[in-house]
Structure formats: C-alpha cells, structure tokens
Amino acid sequence: MSDSWVxxxxxxxxxxxxxxxxxxxxxxxxxxxxxxxxxxxxxLVCLLVLVTATGKWNTSEPLPRRTVALLVLSGFATGASWVCYFRALKAGEVSKVAPVDKLSVVLVAVFAVVFLRERLGVREWTGIGLVTAGVVVLVLKR
Incomplete structure (x- = not known):
C-alpha cells in the first residue's frame, strides 16, 4: 500500500x-x-522481544560501517532528546511541552532539505510554517 506510511x-x-x-x-x-x-x-526489552520473535537477528549481509555509525549517532540523539524531554516534563505542563517538542517537525524538514537534499513544495513549507507559528503562540507569555 503506497499510503501505508500515513x-x-x-x-x-x-x-x-x-x-x-x-x-x-x-x-x-x-x-x-x-x-x-x-x-x-x-x-529495549520490547524491541528485543520483537526482533527475536520475528527472526530479524539474522541478516544476509554484514551491516555497513556507515549504517552502523549513523544508527549509533541516531541513538545518541534519541537518548539526548528523551533526557531533555523528561526534564521539560518535570518543569512544565505536558500540554505545552509536547507541542513545543514537536518543533522537531520543523527541524526535520530543514535538516532533510540541507542534508538529504529533499525538495519541499509550497504545501509542505506552508504546513511547516503553521507548525512553527503554533509553537511560537504556545511559548509566548501573555
């Protein structure tokens, strides 16, 4: 299904x-x-069970070093994100912290354009702009 990503x-x-x-x-x-x-x-436990139960431990080819390096870096980024997220949750309201955390949507789009050479159209940039505006509204003091 081509729209399974949705x-x-x-x-x-x-x-x-x-x-x-x-x-x-x-x-x-x-x-x-x-x-x-x-x-x-x-x-970690859930993923160990999932990968084991589905027999995905075995790969036909060794993992390329670049792939492993990028996944390790992604893991560090995930860990840093989670540490920051829990600290933000401790200090703030979840109804404000979670949407601000989703500013990552905007950063993903920018990083994808810069590093992955993805091309975004007017529709995508409009959506990204709206997300940014929503975050700004949430963080502004009354």
Missing part, C-alpha cells in the same frame, strides 16, 4: 500522545533521568 505515522502520533501524558503522570515525584532510564529499559 497509517504508521498516525499510529506513531497516537502513541507519542499517550507517551507524553503517561510520562508526565508516571514521572511525578522521581528524577527525570531515572524516569528516562525506566522508559528506555522498557523500549
């Missing part, structure tokens, strides 16, 4: 929304770094 992206958004609310409620009264560790451990 299904998975919407599902990701729903899980991300649940993640934000559950993380805020679950990390109340504990250190945000400890909360991040617990969440990360759960993700």
């Amino acid at each position: 299904f998975w992206a919407l599902l990701s958004a729903a899980f991300a929304a649940a993640t934000a609310v559950l993380a805020k409620a679950g990390s109340d009264g504990i250190d945000p770094d400890l909360a991040t560790l617990v969440r990360t451990a759960v993700v």
